[in-house]
Amino acid sequence: MGSVLQLLFTGLGIGAVYALVALGFVLIFRATNVVNFAQGEFSMVAAYLMVVFAVDLGWPYWLSFLLSLGGMAVLGAIFNLGVYYPLRNRTFLPVIISTIGASIFLANTVLALYGPQPQVLPGWFDTPGIQLGQVYLDSQYLIIIAVTVLLVAFQYWFFEHTLLGKKLQATSQDKEMAALLGIPVATMIMITFVYSAVLGGIAGILVAPVLFVSIQMGSTIALKAFAATIIGGFGDVAGAIVGGLALGIIETFGAAYISVPFKDAFAFLVLILFLAFRPQGLFGERVAEKA
Amino acid sequence: MNLTRRSVTAGLVAGVAMPAVLRSALGQSAPIRIGMVLPVTGPAADSGKYALTGANIALDRVNKAGGVLSRQVELVTEDDQTTNPGAVLAFSKLAAQSDIVAFLGSIRSTQNHAMAPDILKTAKPVCFGGTDPALTKLGNPWLFRFRPNDSYSGRVIAQYGVETLGKKNWAVVHSTDAFGTGGAKALSASLDKAGAKIAIDQGYPNQSQDFTPVVLAIKSSGADVIGSYFTFDNDLAIFARQLRQLGVTIPWVGSASITVAGAVKLAGSALYGTYGVADYAVDASPESKEFAKLYGAVSNVPPDNYSSWTYDAIGVLCAAIAKAGDTDPDKVRAAILATQGYKGAEGEYNFDQFGDGLHGYNIVRNEKGLIVFDKHIEFTD
Numbered sequence: 001m002g003s004v005l006q007l008l009f010t011g012l013g014i015g016a017v018y019a020l021v022a023l024g025f026v027l028i029f030r031a032t033n034v035v036n037f038a039q040g041e042f043s044m045v046a047a048y049l050m051v052v053f054a055v056d057l058g059w060p061y062w063l064s065f066l067l068s069l070g071g072m073a074v075l076g077a078i079f080n081l082g083v084y085y086p087l088r089n090r091t092f093l094p095v096i097i098s099t100i101g102a103s104i105f106l107a108n109t110v111l112a113l114y115g116p117q118p119q120v121l122p123g124w125f126d127t128p129g130i131q132l133g134q135v136y137l138d139s140q141y142l143i144i145i146a147v148t149v150l151l152v153a154f155q156y157w158f159f160e161h162t163l164l165g166k167k168l169q170a171t172s173q174d175k176e177m178a179a180l181l182g183i184p185v186a187t188m189i190m191i192t193f194v195y196s197a198v199l200g201g202i203a204g205i206l207v208a209p210v211l212f213v214s215i216q217m218g219s220t221i222a223l224k225a226f227a228a229t230i231i232g233g234f235g236d237v238a239g240a241i242v243g244g245l246a247l248g249i250i251e252t253f254g255a256a257y258i259s260v261p262f263k264d265a266f267a268f269l270v271l272i273l274f275l276a277f278r279p280q281g282l283f284g285e286r287v288a289e290k291a
Numbered sequence: 292m293n294l295t296r297r298s299v300t301a302g303l304v305a306g307v308a309m310p311a312v313l314r315s316a317l318g319q320s321a322p323i324r325i326g327m328v329l330p331v332t333g334p335a336a337d338s339g340k341y342a343l344t345g346a347n348i349a350l351d352r353v354n355k356a357g358g359v360l361s362r363q364v365e366l367v368t369e370d371d372q373t374t375n376p377g378a379v380l381a382f383s384k385l386a387a388q389s390d391i392v393a394f395l396g397s398i399r400s401t402q403n404h405a406m407a408p409d410i411l412k413t414a415k416p417v418c419f420g421g422t423d424p425a426l427t428k429l430g431n432p433w434l435f436r437f438r439p440n441d442s443y444s445g446r447v448i449a450q451y452g453v454e455t456l457g458k459k460n461w462a463v464v465h466s467t468d469a470f471g472t473g474g475a476k477a478l479s480a481s482l483d484k485a486g487a488k489i490a491i492d493q494g495y496p497n498q499s500q501d502f503t504p505v506v507l508a509i510k511s512s513g514a515d516v517i518g519s520y521f522t523f524d525n526d527l528a529i530f531a532r533q534l535r536q537l538g539v540t541i542p543w544v545g546s547a548s549i550t551v552a553g554a555v556k557l558a559g560s561a562l563y564g565t566y567g568v569a570d571y572a573v574d575a576s577p578e579s580k581e582f583a584k585l586y587g588a589v590s591n592v593p594p595d596n597y598s599s600w601t602y603d604a605i606g607v608l609c610a611a612i613a614k615a616g617d618t619d620p621d622k623v624r625a626a627i628l629a630t631q632g633y634k635g636a637e638g639e640y641n642f643d644q645f646g647d648g649l650h651g652y653n654i655v656r657n658e659k660g661l662i663v664f665d666k667h668i669e670f671t672d
Contacts, residue, residue, distance in 0.1 A: 003507050006537070010503040108332065116336030117592075118525050118557055129536055136536050211500055212525050212557055216334050220498055256504035261467045261494045263504075 002134025007252050013141030013210075015248020016148040020203035021225035022232065022240035023155070024196035030172035030235050031192040032084060034095040038103035040222025042197045043204025046072050047213040048110050050205050051119045061124065068205060069198050076197025080190050088189075103219070111215050123209035144206045151202070152241055159237075168192060224251075227271040233281025242282055246270075322363040323618060325608065326385030327395040327601075328406070333373025334498060334523055337553055338398065338597040341590075342420075343368065345598030346395060348585050349605035359609045360616070367391060371402060378402035379409060386413040392618040393418070395604055398438075398597060399522065400426060401469040407431050415620045416611075416627055418604035420596070422547075423473035427645040433620075435627050437604045438596060438637065439649040441470075441520070441546070444568045445477030447652040447668050448518050448544045449485050451566065456542050458516035459487040462509045464530070465520040467494040474520035474546055482518075490514040495530075497522055502530040506537045517543040524548065528557035535561045542566065550655055550662050551595040562657045566665075570637045571599035572653040574664040582636035593662070596637070603635035607648070638667070 021039055028036040049071045053064030083102045087095045129138040159165035170178040171188035179185045204218065211217055228247045232239025247267050254266035274281060327346060330339035346366060354363050367388065369381035378397055385391055386409060393416040396403050400421030410417045411431050419426070424440040452458050461482055465471035471494065479489055491512035493505050509517065517534075521527035527548055534543075542565075548554060549567040571594065573583045582602055586594035610633065611626035612618060630648070633640040640648040651669030655662045 003511070006507060007503060010501055014501055111332060111336065116331075116340055117553060118337065120557055120559070136538070138536060210529070212528060214334065214525060215332070215336065216498070220500065252501060252504060255501075256507060260504055260508075261496055263499065264496055 003256070005135045007256050008249065009135060009137060009141065011249035011252035012245060013138065013144050013248070014252065015228075015245035016141075016144045017203050017207045017221060017244075018225045018228045018247050019148055019241045019244025020151065020206070021200055021221050022228040022244045023151070023237065024199045024203075025225060025229045026232075026235055026237055026240045027172075027192050027196045027199070029229075031168070031189050032088075032095070034084075034092045034099070035226070036196065037096065037099045037222070038079065038083070038106060039196065039200050039225070040218030040220075041103045041106040042072060042075070042200030042218070043207070043221055044213075044215065044218030045075060045106055045110060046201030046204040047121060047208040047217065048114055048119075049201075050208060051114075051121055051213050055119070055121065061122075065205060069201055072197045072201035073194045076194035077190060079197065080193035084189070084193065085186070107215050107218070116215065118212045118214040121205075121208040121213050138210070140206070140209045144210075147202065147206060148241070151199070155237060164191070224267055227267055229281075230271055231274050231281055233283035236281065236283040239281050239283035320362060321390070322365040323359055323612065324365055324367050324388070324391045325393050325395065325605070326382075326388070326391040327366050327368045328371050328378055328381045328385065328397055328402075329368055329395075330373040330397075331368075331370035333371075333377070334525070335373040335399070337524070338551075339370075341552070341592070341595065341597035342395075342398065342601045344586065344590055345582075345594070345600070345602035346605050348582075348589065348598075349602045349609075352585075353605065353609045359613050360618075364605075364609060371397060373399075375402055375405035379405050382406045382409055382413075386415075391415070392612065392620070393608055393623060395419070395601055396434075397421060398600065399468075399470060400473060403434070404469050407434070410434065416608070416624050418608055418627075420600040420604075421470065423469050424477060425469075425473060427647050432624065432646075435604075435642070435646040435648065437600045437607070437640075437648055438547075438570045439652050440647055441474040441477040443650060443652055443670055444546050445474060445479075445481045446670065447568045447654065448478055448546070449481035449487065450668065451568075451654050452516050452518060452542070452544045453482070453485040453487050456516060456544070456566075458542060460490050460513060460515045461487055462490055462512055462514035462517045462541075463492045463519070464505060464509070464517060465492075465494055466497055466522040466526070468497060468522055470522050471520045478518050478520070495526070497526060499526055500529070502526075502533045503537070505530065506533050506539060509534075510537065510539055515541050517541060517545075519543065519545040519549065521545065521548045521554075524551060524553035524557055527554045528561070531558040531561035531565075544568070547596050550657070551597060552592045555657065555660060555662065559660070563659055565657045567655050567657070567662075568652040569596065569655045569662065570649065570652060571596045572655050572662065572664040575653050575667055576634070576638070578634045579636045594636075595662075599636040603637050603640070603648075606635060607633055607640055638669075 024039045046068050049068040053059045083098050123140045125139045167183045175185050228243035232243025251267045255263035329342050330336050369384050371378035371381045396417045396419030398420035400423035403419045403421040410433050418435050420438045422441045424442045465475035544566040547569050550569040615622035615626040628642050631641050642648050653667045654665040
């Protein structure tokens with residue numbers, strides 16, 4: 001029983017990271033109808049910013065965290081202006097290719113600036129974890145799960161109970177109608193990119209003490225988060241959360257009870273099954289039904 | 292000026308012949324070029340940096356001493372992106388440059404396997420650091436190994452664990468790539484010979500973010516010692532940390548990756564007290580100490596096998612070219628194979644008929660983050 005609970009806890013922790021990155025995918029997809037393949041690199045850049053502020057400069061952790069997220073907000077805005085905005089009237093393909101190019105650019109820029117050595121980022125707490133009966137609770141995973149819950153609650157409140165959130169929703173549902181209603185669509189999309197970059201950044205900073213800070217950390221997480229997004233239903237916020245958590249649990253239990261070498265395969269097997277039998281995902285609507 | 296048929300013909304002949312004449316004349320003083328495939332990007336980019344530093348230290352020594360055949364030696368590098376297709380592409384780009392006389396391949400067995408067919412076609416010596424024993428048994432005469440292969444590491448891990456630590460119930464943890472599976476196979480064979488039992492043989496895919504299932508499996512297997520073959524530093528560090536967090540404190544004897552600077556830094560205290568086989572250990576010999584001194588002058592990271600094998604490879608290669616008196620691939624190949632008693636940073640190179648230069652390993656221990664030399668085990672069979 002101890003092993004099952006241990007696996008469940010770890011699976012939830014890993015899944016929560018996938019869910020946070022998946023949320024960024026979903027928000028941008030809803031606002032722009034394109035997939036941002038640089039979402040994983042947002043996580044990586046934020047983790048490196050944290051290393052610069054908290055480790056290299058030795059600034060307080062909370063200040064470093066805020067500065068890193070501020071940096072991510074700026075990056076999100078630049079990303080919108082440089083990668084999405086010039087191609088906003090084109091089909092989705094050039095935009096997707098543009099985001100792939102941006103992800104390669106970001107990874108290689110960090111590589112050139114910081115070098116290839118993986119870095120260590122300390123966790124939030126000095127205590128690495130607590131032993132609860134037969135289960136060891138890694139303090140960083142506890143924080144990851146707690147922050148994910150808080151962010152989901154914040155997101156629900158923000159989108160459902162604030163005017164700005166409703167404007168963002170209106171923009172994501174129908175840009176032309178939103179513009180006719182006087183909503184500044186370009187600004188709303190800018191805010192979406194900024195928020196997604198910050199979300200990706202939070203995921204990166206949270207997971208960095210567990211997985212270490214490296215150039216490829218973003219792409220590793222993003223691939224799974226992308227699968228989680230499809231499983232949950234592309235474009236659905238609740239789907240991204242459930243998809244991410246489910247994926248984390250499935251791959252952890254699959255590795256423990258079936259095969260460790262095929263751990264990654266379980267995630268993608270589930271993805272293929274969804275694409276074959278329920279392409280709209282867990283929470284998505286059929287496109288035909290929308291029409 | 293009148294253009295006659297004769298003057299035009301003479302001009303054309305001169306135009307065609309001049310590059311060859313110039314090339315021949317300049318060839319005597321042009322640098323000897325050595326190609327190097329290394330990771331500049333991808334998950335192992337840090338190891339590429341160390342490898343290049345080691346090679347450059349050796350080159351610097353050679354060139355300061357007057358070069359080889361009165362010519363300076365220079366490196367031409369290509370990024371393998373830490374992937375097999377990247378390695379093949381990088382090698383192809385280098386192989387297309389006809390003035391490159393020899394190459395430094397990868398420290399990763401899987402990449403050397405990927406490049407092997409092209410190496411055979413290129414027919415020039417390739418020095419590499421991958422430790423899969425099969426690499427020098429492929430029937431490819433151009434491959435030369437500058438690290439002890441895993442048949443030795445497996446024997447040393449098994450011998451140390453069984454005889455010195457007295458442990459007979461093993462958990463073997465390894466990457467599922469060519470290096471990891473080759474190493475695990477060699478270790479299992481050695482443990483079998485030593486009369487030890489394998490409680491669990493657990494492979495994992497590279498770049499795993501979580502090792503909880505592996506650690507729990509080790510815990511429930513009842514193993515009293517771990518033998519490991521990890522390919523990447525970050526995988527090893529995540530595993531080490533989770534191992535300690537989940538309360539597994541049994542002894543751990545790992546392949547060389549447990550001793551490298553990157554893994555030691557990332558894992559921190561989780562690796563304290565572990566043992567490793569290391570082809571490079573600072574205190575193993577006067578030559579290894581000298582390399583540490585040279586490396587320390589240009590790097591703030593301690594030297595490890597990523598840099599020591601390239602340092603030795605350049606040293607042996609340049610000595611072989613000098614001995615051959617020529618850059619002809621067949622002559623250089625024969626000179627490398629004839630290398631005996633060359634004292635390098637990793638040990639004494641005595642090449643066998645297959646192209647393996649080293650035949651033993653050091654055992655080291657992680658003493659609170661410092662890699663401390665214990666003993667060297669050399670094999671003659």
